[in-house]
Amino acid sequence: MKKLFCIVLLVGLVVALGGCGGSSSAASERNINIATRAVEIADEFLDASISARDAHDRIGELADIDTTRIGDMDVDTANTVLSSNLLLLHISLSAVAWEDTIENYDTVLENRNSLAERIGMRNR
Secondary structure (H helix, E strand, O other): OHHHHHHHHHHHHHHHHHOOOOOHHHOOHHHHHHHHHHHHHHHHHHOOOOOHHHHHHHHHHHOOOOOOOOOOHHHHHHHHHHHHHHHHHHHHHHHHHHOOOHHHHHHHHHHHHHHHHHOOOOOO
């Protein structure tokens, strides 16, 4: 559990530092669509429509955000930040699947909202 917590903190630091760059609207359309679908899957989990394991698996299939550098700093940064936010959501769902606690649910919600804000969706 300590390793998972350290990984989440490390990825959070990367996201925080990466967030200093371009806006999410600069991300590629494909990556925004992937992030939108991930938020929808997280919502299904938070609404108790699917299990944490199902949400984790479905987001794992989506976790293929293209972070190939195209030379446009705004787009490259936005794609990297989306990728980091998606990874955090995926990790937090893994934590819920492993240990079902209210703190883990809160982390899923926070990571869902962080990803949603990046793509211009509403918070829950």
